[in-house]
Amino acid sequence: AQSVAQPEDQVNVAEGNPLTVKCTYSVSGNPYLFWYVQYPNRGLQFLLKYITGDNLVKGSYGFEAEFNKSQTSFHLKKPSALVSDSALYFCAVRDRARNAGNMLTFGGGTRLMVKP
Amino acid sequence: GAGVSQTPSNKVTEKGKYVELRCDPISGHTALYWYRQSLGQGPEFLIYFQGTGAADDSGLPNDRFFAVRPEGSVSTLKIQRTERGDSAVYLCASSLTPYRGGELREQYFGPGTRLTVT
Numbered sequence: 450a451q452s453v454a455q456p457e458d459q460v461n462v463a464e465g466n467p468l469t470v471k472c473t474y475s476v477s478g479n480p481y482l483f484w485y486v487q488y489p490n491r492g493l494q495f496l497l498k499y500i501t502g503d504n505l506v507k508g509s510y511g512f513e514a515e516f517n518k519s520q521t522s523f524h525l526k527k528p529s530a531l532v533s534d535s536a537l538y539f540c541a542v543r544d545r546a547r548n549a550g551n552m553l554t555f556g557g558g559t560r561l562m563v564k565p
Numbered sequence: 566g567a568g569v570s571q572t573p574s575n576k577v578t579e580k581g582k583y584v585e586l587r588c589d590p591i592s593g594h595t596a597l598y599w600y601r602q603s604l605g606q607g608p609e610f611l612i613y614f615q616g617t618g619a620a621d622d623s624g625l626p627n628d629r630f631f632a633v634r635p636e637g638s639v640s641t642l643k644i645q646r647t648e649r650g651d652s653a654v655y656l657c658a659s660s661l662t663p664y665r666g667g668e669l670r671e672q673y674f675g676p677g678t679r680l681t682v683t
Binding site: 453481485490500545552554555556557558 | 568596598600605606607608609613621658663669671673675676
């Protein structure tokens with residue numbers, strides 16, 4: 450079985466400050482990891498993914514995430530937050546094993562609030 | 566190019582009625598997924614199509630839920646004898662053939678259909 454935990458329901462940060470949104474995962478094998486963002490009344494938008502290789506993954510809108518196998522984490526980061534980054538963020542995992550099914554398992558989401 | 570589209574955007578129905586939710590994937594995407602997102606939660610997988618066939622329907626909660634993709638493009642999620650607990654946002658996603666060189670392709674999501682069962 451695969452699962453994702455996003456321990457923070459909400460993260461508050463001031464504009465211009467760095468932000469971190471936490472994610473930990475559990476899979477029986479090795480993971481594919483994803484971050485998606487959801488704006489009000491809009492669908493989930495893909496931000497970035499970890500497949501293999503470098504543990505630091507860069508994605509859209511200046512976001513990046515660091516894969517840490519020993520801590521089973523994939524925290525989302527941005528050096529300087531913008532008010533427009535305020536949205537709901539979802540971490541997702543899929544076991545790399547071919548027999549694991551093709552679905553993504555999502556965390557419960559973290560609301561990011563960036564204040565001017 | 567055009568993204569994933571879903572119709573209707575909102576659907577209100579009475580308990581016990583039948584509903585159909587439609588998904589138009591991105592052109593050329595062979596894989597199609599349905600997820601359900603309840604208020605305050607992340608999306609939960611329902612079913613995955615590769616082409617016309619349901620490759621994995623392990624997420625369908627019970628036999629009231631059924632989905633088809635007869636021509637390998639548009640998909641319809643069908644819910645019989647709706648219950649109030651079915652109220653949620655139903656999300657559709659599509660992707661290119663999921664694996665390429667061992668890499669898993671990302672899924673692109675539609676805006677969802679908000680289903681309310683009264």
